[in-house]
Structures are given as C-alpha cells and as structure tokens.
Amino acid sequence: GAPNRHRTGVGCAWVMAQQQLLSAPPDLAPQDVDEESKPLPLTARACAVVGCIVVVACVLVLGLHGVGGQVEQVNEEEVLQFRYAKAMLIPAMLLESCYLMSSKNSMCGLKLHGYEMSALVILEYSIKMACYTTMASWNGVVVHHNLRAYGPLRGCYTLRYVEWGIAVPTLLMINNYPLTTKKSFNVFARRLAPNMFATWCYIWASWLAQVTPHAASGWCLVVAAFVGYAVTAWDQMAVCREADKRSVGIRFKLAIVTVKEVVFATYGLVYLMGMGNVLSPLSEQIFYTYGDVGLKVVQASVLVMVRNWEDLAKLQRALEYRVAMSRDDMSRLFRSASAPMFAMSQDGLVITWNEHLAKVSGIPETETVGQSVLELVVDEVKENLRLAIESCCSSMSSGVVAVTLKPRSENQPPVQLLLTLIVQLGSAPTRMITAIGQDLTELMAIKAMQERKAQFTAVLGHELRSPLHGILGLSASMSEATSNTMHKRQLGMIKGCATRLLDMV
DSSP, X not given: OHHHHHHHHHHHHHHHHHHHHTSSOOOOOOXXXXXXXXXXXXXXXXXHHHHHHHHHHHHHHHHHHOOOOBOSSOOHHHHHHHHHHHHHHHHHHHHHHHHHHHHHTOTTSOOOTHHHHHHHHHHHHHHHHHHHHHHHHTTTSSEEEOTTOOSSOOEEEHHHHHHHHHHHHHHHHHHHGGGGTTSOHHHHHHHHHHHHHHHHHHHHHHHHHHHOSOHHHHHHHHHHHHHHHHHHHHHHHHHHHHSOTTSTTHHHHHHHHHHHHHHHHHHHHHHHHHHTTSSOHHHHHHHHHHHHHHHHHXXXXXXXXXXXXXXXXXXXXXXXXXXXXXXXXXXXXXXXXXXXXXXXXXXXXXXXXXXXXXXXXXXXXXXXXXXBGGGGBOHHHHHHHHHHHHHHHHHTOOEEEEEEEOOSSTTSOOEEEEEEEEEOOSOXXXXXXXXXXXXXXXXXXXXXXXXXXXXXXXXXXXXXXXXXXXXXXXXXXXHHHOOOHHHHHHHHHHHHHHHHHHHHO
16 A cells, blocks of 8 residues: 555656646747847848839829820730639638648647748738739729830739739748748848838839830839849848858748749849730730749748748757756756655666665765666565566556665665656667655664564563463462452452453453
8 A cells, every 4th residue: 555655646746747847838939139229231221212212203203194094905815814813822822721720729839930921821812812803803903005015005904013012022021031030020020121112112113114104204114113123132132141041941941032033033024025025915914924823822832841841840949948958857856856766777777866865875876877776786686676677668667666775884774665667758778767766764663663562562471471370270279268258359359350460461
C-alpha cells in the first residue's frame, strides 16, 4: 500500500510539473519600438514624392481636358474572357479560405505567420471576382476609347484599372510581408506605404493617359506612369536588400518578388505594344486577363508553400524553446527536490544526482556522474536492480525496486531506498530513466526497534508465566489443605490476583 501510494503521488507531481512547464507558449513576437521611430529610406521617400507629383499631374489633366468618349459596342470575345477568368478564381478562393481557417485554428496556440497573408489574398481574390463578374455581366460596364493607340478601335476597361488600383497594392503587401518576418505588421505597412501609394498613382496615370483627348498631356502621363513604376521597382530592390537573409525560404521569397517585377515590366511592354498596334485589341485583353488571374493564382500557390515552411519552422523553434526551458526546469527540479532523485541512461550510467540524495547517501554528485549505478549498491541487490532496469526499458513502463547503497565508511550505516523507475520517452540510444527514491533507512530502524520490542515482550512474558502458574498452583493446594475460613478467603484473593496478572501477560 505505501509503495503504491508513493508511486502514485510522485507520478502525479511529475505530470503536473511537466504541464506547468509547457503551459505557456513562448513570446516569439519581436519588439519594433525602434523601427517605428526610424526615418524611411531614400527610395521610400522618392516613391512618396513621385506619387504626389503624379497625383497633381492627373488632377490637372483631368480638370483641364477631361476624358474621351465611351465605346458603344464591346467585343464579345473580350467579355467571354472575363467569364473564364471568374471561373479560374473560384477554386483558388476556396483553397485560400481553407488555409485561412487552418491558420486561425492552430492547435499549438501560436498565431501562425500566414494568417494575415491569407486574409490579404482572399481580399485580392474577392476584388478580382467582383470586378470580373461585373464586367462579364454588363459588357465591361465603363469602356473608354484608347485615344493614344494607333490602328483599329481599342477599348480601355475602366473597371480593370479600378481592380488594379486596389489589387496591385495588396499584392505588394502579400509579396513583401514574408521578407520582413522579424517586423510587426504595423512597421511593415509603414515601410511599404509610399511604394503602394506610388503604385496606385502610376496605375491611374496609365489609365488617364489613354482616355484624355489631349495628346501631349496623355503622352506626358505615359512617361510619368513609367517613371513611377521605375521608382517603385527601385524601392522594391531596397526592400529586398533589407530582408533577413537568414529567414526560412528567403530565396523563394526573393524569387516571387522578382517574378512579380518581371511580369509588371511585361505589362508595361504590352501596354506600349497595344498603343503601337503591335498586338490586336483581343490579344492585349487576353494577356491582361489571364496574366492578371494566372499570376495571382500561381503566386498564391507558391506563397502557401513558403508560408507552410515558415509555420513549420516557427513551430520547431517554439518546440525547441519549450524543450530547452523544460530541460532547465527539470534540472533545477532534480537538484532542489526534497526527495532523493537521480537520472541514468538505459545502460545504468548515472547522469544526474540531486542534492538531497547526496546528503542522504553521503556521496557527492562528482563521484557518481558517469559511473554505473550497480557499482553504488551492495552486491545483494545488484541483480534485482539490473532486472528492474531491463524490464522498464523493454516494456516502457515504470517499476519499483528496493536498493541499499554502499556506505562510504565502516562507521556509516547503509542507506536503503525504495526506487520508482520512470522511463522517459525517446529513442533507444538516448532514452533516460528517472529514479525517484523514498528513504527507507528510518523505516528500517523503526522496524528493527519493533522487532526488539517484540522479542523483549516475548521473553518477559515467558519469564512471568512460570512464577504465576506456580503461585496459582500453590494457592489452590493450600486452600484445599486448610479448614480455616480466614485462610481460605486470603488464599482465594491471592489466586484471583495471580489470575488477573496472568491474563494481562
């Protein structure tokens, strides 16, 4: 009963200690107080300046010259491409929604890195879906004449530029946020805001350049749009240089940004080729539609892979942190525990030897670490201890064994322990066994005292019974031999007292 209660209590305390150590996840979020007060780099300030200049130019051109007329009859083939693009976006939105839910409901209690990015990707998909659904349902909604293009009539879909004005800055956040894993979202948004503003400005400048009836103003806006793109690309290179080169999947992240810039440059080339009538109106719109949707779907798929990679790395770091903290706390628990404890390998080599055990046994830790535990016990219990260790390792269960430690000197009494062996989970070569002991030395001393008391009581009882039986026999004989009533009464009293004393013995 006592060993079982001891083992149960120790096991409960052990489990509660482990749960307490692993209850709180580490705070892996960086501190960005200094980042918020730092001035923006030159490239970001250049984006802000160019964006403001482009906005002023667009307002002046729009106020002075306005926009041209709208197309009365839209090409049905172009509208059909909008329906196909809408169909391509549906499965991509469903996939990203699943990833968003899985990132939010993390079982580890950590907010995974891809959660904000999944929300932004779904926002971008929703904007594209709304725009392409509207253009497919109402024949492009608002379609102006491209007054800068040579050759046949070429339409300029205004709703496409509305979608670009929202989706492209969002895409910049999606592509660049993985590069800044050690910055908070607020610091990152502050750093990228000028680039997003300049991007929005040159997109609308490129639209106004096509629809304004004033040719000189239109070509000036074309130049302003390409200057704005060049400045944003310059700032994008600066953001890549600021990226943490040691982050997970940095090459994939830089590759995604590079592909994005190449595609945007290709958009500008197609924009100029359409104006020069090198591409047909249908070919230009097909490139815009499928390049727009296909690029986003491919980039989102690659980002899902990179984000999963980052999340796994984050979980691994959290696990390593918890293991390290648990190891340190377990070490302190070993050393400061009020019960005698030691740890050994499955081969029986001592790994740790706590202070209480050193005090009880008189053997310091420096003399036990690295030695076989079988050399520290008396010969009579070596075989039992060896069999208990082998049984625990083979069955991966706990066990109980009583051992007696060797005394360091002849004057020192042997120390007797009741050990509870607990096998820690792990691979076979590195498996560790924790031994939690209960000091039986005092219990054995009490047991020996009780045995001596029992022996003394038995001897005393035997020595008292014989005289009492003699007194009873003599008093009975004398009572029968005498006829004096007084003597009979006195002898009866002696016999009664002897009988009561015999019953007590």
